[in-house]
Amino acid sequence: MVVNFLDPDGRAENCFDFSVHKRAPQVAAEIALAFRYHHAGHSPATRVGDFHALRKWFAFLDAHEPGIGSMSDVDTAVLRAFITFLDAKSWAKSTRHSAWSVVKQMVGWLKRNRPDLVASDLEIPFNAFPRKNAETPPRAVLSRSEIEAVLAAARKDIEASWDAFRMGQSLLSMVDRRHIAQERDLKRLDLDDLGVMLAIIVEQYGGLVPRQSVMLERGANRSRLHFATLRHGGSPKLTGHLHMMPETLIPYMIAIGAQTYANPEALRELRRDCMSEHLLLDGRSVIRWSKGRSNRVQRRSFLRDKTLSVPNLIDRVLQMTSPLLAHVPAQDRERLFVVETVYGSRTVSLIPPYLMSKHVRLFAQRHGLTDDSGQPLSLTLASLRATGLTLAHEALGHDILKTQALANHATPDTTQRYIDRPIVRRAQQRIVGSLQAQFVDLVRGANSADDERSDALAIDASHATAGGFICKDPFSGVGEGQKSGRLCTAWLGCFTCPNAVIPLDADVLGRLLSTRDALVAARQTLAPDRWRLLYAPKLEILENDILSRFSPELHLVASMKTAPALPLIE
Structure with missing residues (x-):
């Protein structure tokens, strides 16, 4: 019982094996049928999350309803028992609701499309977890001064890494790379010349600084290269002249995330072709990306009038990661944020989430960033979206519908959870109070004479x-x-x-x-x-x-x- 999903090009996108639920094979087969058709148009991330959530349903059946052989044996009492089973867990209410919602969708699909597979009198409980987000703590948001300090630090790192990369490209253009590629005797090359050193790495090692074990391998006659590497500042210093590293990539991700309001995972999975020129407006580019739980393409347009505008930053990342593409596996070759990592073994791939989180913390520590109370700043990529939307909401006059359109949310309720802050609530109270005062003045007729005169002039x-x-x-x-x-x-x-x-x-x-x-x-x-x-x-x-x-x-x-x-x- 394997459910396969293909992408538009016919390549395998997801594969889910429902045969792992051996104690209820018929239930697994019927749920797999609903899963296949319900998720046909959904994103890969949504399918993966829902497949894992279904494990809770089968765990409940194994522990409390072992006699159920098919979905036709599931009645309303069983569904209510599953809700009680979830309520007994110490999970957040939103987590319990998510687990129930996945099962409800599968049962609902069977009831609508294959009623022969479910009980004829089955009723799906309504609103099993009311006000599911009421207990959810608000998302972390940076103040205006904090985000300005973060962006100033990112700007400093971006300029430094870009200068190092351009210097490396300039030095490579001034040496005879063809001669260096053919010369295997390092004694005949001037390893103290940084341009020669970089050309050796590019032409003889594919652009990746060789590891110490390779340079000191017995009989390889590469020890001179090792000591020359140390004289030039070590492998990280040389790598910075050739391509992107995790520590140099993170400032770009912070600057792009702060301006696009993209979710961390959506930001991480930006494609190399995410940018295109605006069809109507000169000097403006459109950035497109996919959001894990949404089928709608997210997009925003940006001017190129500033050095660190999003289009210019993406252009730099494209140049600084292009030397790595020859080493990137096929599934990551279309991604923008690819890096080389050396932890036990060398890999060149899309930056993994754990490494992204680690280097964001190191970025904040390296620059000594603090919050408004003087404590070390707890910086995450997730906080950039909430911060950006909160500040944008203020700039848009606290109009939640405009902010919803900017965030590309399906409902204003989702937007409200992002911007529900004490400072925003106080601003909203001031606006409501001002409107109420205007209404009272209108009722009392304080401005009626002026209004009548203005009406007469306007018509x-x-x-x-x-x-x-x-x-x-x-x-x-x-x-x-x-x-x-x-x-x-x-x-x-x-x-x-x-x-x-x-x-x-x-x-x-x-x-x-x-x-x-x-x-x-x-x-x-x-x-x-x-x-x-x-x-x-x-x-x-x-x-x-x-x-x-x-x-x-x-x-x-x-x-x-x-x-x-x-x-x-x-």
Whole structure:
């Protein structure tokens, strides 16, 4: 019972063996079926996490329900017993909810798509772990001064490593690399020349500084290379001139993570082709990356106007890691952050998570970074996302929907968990208080006179027409139920208004005729009492006092024009 997932190119992406659950093989087969189809469009990281979470379900069956032979034996009582089993664990509520959610998804898929495999009366418990995130502690966030100190330290390291790399490239360009590649007798080469030393490493060792055991191997005649390495500052010093190392890579990851707000794992797995030029805006590049638990591509655009903007940093990383690509395994060759590590054995691969965390701590210690209380700063890559979103939320006027769009979250609730800080809550309280004060002023009429004057200035009164009339002063308030200073809203009130002006031309007559036809037609659709009360007097005035003032010639011209559309009379 093996479930395989392939990537778009047909290569194996995930492989899950459900036969490990030997005590309930039929249950494992049915869960594997649901797992295969439910996760068909999900990310590899989501599949791996859910597969591991399913172990808790099978552990529960083995310990408490050994008699269950298939999913049709699972009823609502068994699901509730599983919830009780999870509740007995000392895990956080969010962890217990995650374990239950995975099982609920599998059972739900079977119930919808293969009802023959589950009990007919099965009911899935609702909201088994209410307010699952209420007990979750807030994410660690750096203050503005702390993140500025971190970025200043990263900038210092970035410039130093870039200068060392460019120096190495310059020295390599000034030596005869072809001659050095062919010369095997080190006595004939000037090993005190740094350019010659770097060329030996590149041409004879593939760009990787040979290990001490290789240089001192008996009979290899490479001891001169070992002592020359020591004279030039040791292997780390030489490596810095040739390619990226973990300690030089981390400052770039910090600077990029602080600007993109990417999750640590998503940042680690950035691809070498993650950057493209913006199609519409010159000088701006779009950075794309994948998020482990999301199928949506994350993207942000950045200008290239600053030395340490994200596009420029990625360009540098591409150059400083390109010498390593020949040694990188195929599965990591498309990744951006590849490094050489030497712990027992030498490997060149995507930087592993443990090494990433270790060098972030060493980075903070090396620069003596402290928090606002003077204690050593607890810096993690995960804190960069929460810090960036909190500061961005402040810059966006504490608009959570804008911050949600920036974070690319599915719901505002997720964004709220990132930005829910005392300082943010105080700012939100100030904004709410300001809005409430404005509302109170509006109710009390403190600014009503100013508002009315501004309304009058903002509206073009020359278009205040209705039913063929033109008003001399639509702000005079002489109409029934109208107020001085406000635009008249009395639809069809012009029939009895002293401000009404009726030009004797064909266009005005055409609108008046349309108004008459609409009033006549309304008599057939409106309640008789309503029509007699509201519209009969207006129709009488229109037919007896107004239309008779137009000449027969104007009536003929108006009848040949297209009748204008009028608002619905109701």
